[in-house]
Amino acid sequence: MSAQSTRIFRFDASGCNGCDIEVLEASALVSLGELGIEIVERPEDANLLIVTGGSNLKSKRELENAYSGMQAPKTVVAVGSCAATMGIFKGGYAMAGPIDTIIPIDLYITGCPPRPQVILAALADVLHLNVEGMAELLRTPQGFRGDPHVDQDKCVGCGACAHVCPADAIEIAGNGSERRVRFMHKDCIFCGSCQDVCPSEAVELRAGRKEWFQAKDASLSEARLSVGACILCGAPYVPGAQLTWALRRIDEKVAVDTADRNALQRSLNVCPRCRRKNIGEVREAKGILASLARRSST
Amino acid sequence: MPRSQPGTSVIVFEPNLCTGCRYCEIACAVWHCGEIDVTRSRIRILFDEGRATERYAAVNCQHCDDALCCAVCPSEALQKDEKTGWVTQNSTKCVGCEMCIVACPLSVPFFDAELKVAQKCDFCLGAPECVKHCSSGALRLCAREEAVQVNARLYLSAKDDR
Numbered sequence: 031m032s033a034q035s036t037r038i039f040r041f042d043a044s045g046c047n048g049c050d051i052e053v054l055e056a057s058a059l060v061s062l063g064e065l066g067i068e069i070v071e072r073p074e075d076a077n078l079l080i081v082t083g084g085s086n087l088k089s090k091r092e093l094e095n096a097y098s099g100m101q102a103p104k105t106v107v108a109v110g111s112c113a114a115t116m117g118i119f120k121g122g123y124a125m126a127g128p129i130d131t132i133i134p135i136d137l138y139i140t141g142c143p144p145r146p147q148v149i150l151a152a153l154a155d156v157l158h159l160n161v162e163g164m165a166e167l168l169r170t171p172q173g174f175r176g177d178p179h180v181d182q183d184k185c186v187g188c189g190a191c192a193h194v195c196p197a198d199a200i201e202i203a204g205n206g207s208e209r210r211v212r213f214m215h216k217d218c219i220f221c222g223s224c225q226d227v228c229p230s231e232a233v234e235l236r237a238g239r240k241e242w243f244q245a246k247d248a249s250l251s252e253a254r255l256s257v258g259a260c261i262l263c264g265a266p267y268v269p270g271a272q273l274t275w276a277l278r279r280i281d282e283k284v285a286v287d288t289a290d291r292n293a294l295q296r297s298l299n300v301c302p303r304c305r306r307k308n309i310g311e312v313r314e315a316k317g318i319l320a321s322l323a324r325r326s327s328t
Numbered sequence: 329m330p331r332s333q334p335g336t337s338v339i340v341f342e343p344n345l346c347t348g349c350r351y352c353e354i355a356c357a358v359w360h361c362g363e364i365d366v367t368r369s370r371i372r373i374l375f376d377e378g379r380a381t382e383r384y385a386a387v388n389c390q391h392c393d394d395a396l397c398c399a400v401c402p403s404e405a406l407q408k409d410e411k412t413g414w415v416t417q418n419s420t421k422c423v424g425c426e427m428c429i430v431a432c433p434l435s436v437p438f439f440d441a442e443l444k445v446a447q448k449c450d451f452c453l454g455a456p457e458c459v460k461h462c463s464s465g466a467l468r469l470c471a472r473e474e475a476v477q478v479n480a481r482l483y484l485s486a487k488d489d490r
Contacts, residue, residue, distance in 0.1 A: 188425040188426055188427065189424070189425070189426070190402075190423040190424050190425035190426075193423065193424035193444040193445075194423055194424070194444075227402075227403065227423040227425075229402030229403075229423070229425050229427060230402075268426070268430060272426075272427070272430060273430065275400075275427070276400045276427050276430050276431045279399055279400045279427075279431075280396055280399050280400060280431060282399075283329055283394075283399040284329060284394045284396065284399050285394070293433075294396075294433060297433040298430060298431075302429050302430075302435035302438070305433070305434060305435040306372055306374075306387050306434075306435050307374070308374075309374050309376050309379065309382060309383070309384075309385040312374060312385040312386070312387055312434065313382060313385060313483055314433070315432075315433035315434040315435075316385075316390075316434065316479065316482070316483040317483040317484055318433045319390045319392060319433060319434065319479070320476070320479035320480050320482075320483045320484050321480075321484060322392060322394060322396075323390065323392060323393060323475075323476045323479065324476050324480055324484075325394075326331060326392070326393035326394045327393070327472075327473065327476045
C-alpha cells in the first residue's frame, strides 16, 4: 500500500473508549494530510481499519460488515489489550471477540491503553512511512514501566506471577519434565505485579518496550525449567530450582543439624500428595518436626 | 526466627486413641469454609487397616517454633505469633508461590485453587474445632513444652539422637 492511498476508518468494537481517545491523540501529533493519510467516515472508502475494543455480540456483525465493505488491499490494526484479547472484558457474557476470531488482523498494538506516540509509530511502521522526529516522540518518559523480562537463571518456576497477573498474561505450560513460564505480549498491560511478587526476583520490567507485534502468540520473555519427579510416585513435581531456593532459604533462617537437613532434603523430593497420603511419610515428617522442635526448645 | 513465648499450647495427636471417625476434618471444613468439603480441611486423618501397627496418622499443623513455612515465605504472609504461638497465613499477602507447601515436610499448607493462595491451620483463632469434636481424645491441646516430649516419644526412636 502506498502512503498516498491510506484512508483510515476507525471502528469502536465496544471498548471503554480509552483507546479511542488515544487514537484521536495520535492523529493530532502530526499532520495526517502531509503524510498522505485521511480519516474517512465510511468503511467503503477505507483501506485501513483501526479497531479498538474486544467486540461484543452487537458490534460483531457491524465489524464483519465494515471489514467486508473495505477496499482492497485491506489492513487491520488492533489497538489496545481489548482488541487483542478482550482485556478486562474477557469472560463477559456479552463478548463475542477477540477481534482476530472475527476478522484477520495485521498488527497488534499493546497497552491498556497504548500511548498515542506508539499508535502513530506502529501505523508508520505498517505503512512504511517516515515520520520526522519519530524517535524523539517515542522516547519513554522517566520511570515508565517497560517490558517484563524473566531471568532464566533466577526463575524458580513457582507460578506466583501467573497467579497475580490481572491480565492472565503469564502462561505456565509444559510437559512433564519441563515447565515453561511465558509472558504473553498480547495480554501484558505492563502493570508490574509480576515483578512485585516474584520470590526470586527473576522478573524485571525494563525500560524500552516492544509495543507492537504481528504474531499473536509472540511472547515477550520466557523461562524454561526442568521439573523433577516425585521420588515415590514418579509424577512430575516442581522445578528443581524451586526446591533449591526453598532449601537455601531454610538454611539461611533456621538452624538445622545434618541429620535433620538430610531428612528434610529427602522430603523436599516427595510430592505433597505422597506426603499427605502415606502414614510412613507422615510419621517421617513428624519426626523431622519433632526433632526441630526439640532443638528449638533447648 | 520468632519463637513462642512460654505458656502457649499446641495440638497433639495420639495415634493409638484415634478411631478414624474423621469428625475433626468435618468440623474443620465447616468452621473454615462453611461447608462439608474435607478437601479443604486443614487437618487430615490417615487410616490404613493393612498395617500391623501405626494404623493412624494425622496431617496437622505443629505450629512450630522456627517454622519452615515462615522461613521460606517470600511475602511475609505466613507469620509466627510469639504471644499465641500460632503460625497463621494472611491471604491478602500470600502470592501463591507454593513455597510453604514444598518446604513443610508434612505439606500442611495446601493450595486453594479458587483463591490462588495457600491455606493452613490457624488454630481456629483460639479454640480448635478438631479438638472440640474429637470424641476419643486423640486430638488434644497440650502445653508446648509437653508436646515436644510427646512428639519425640511418638515419632523419634530412643536411639535417634538427632
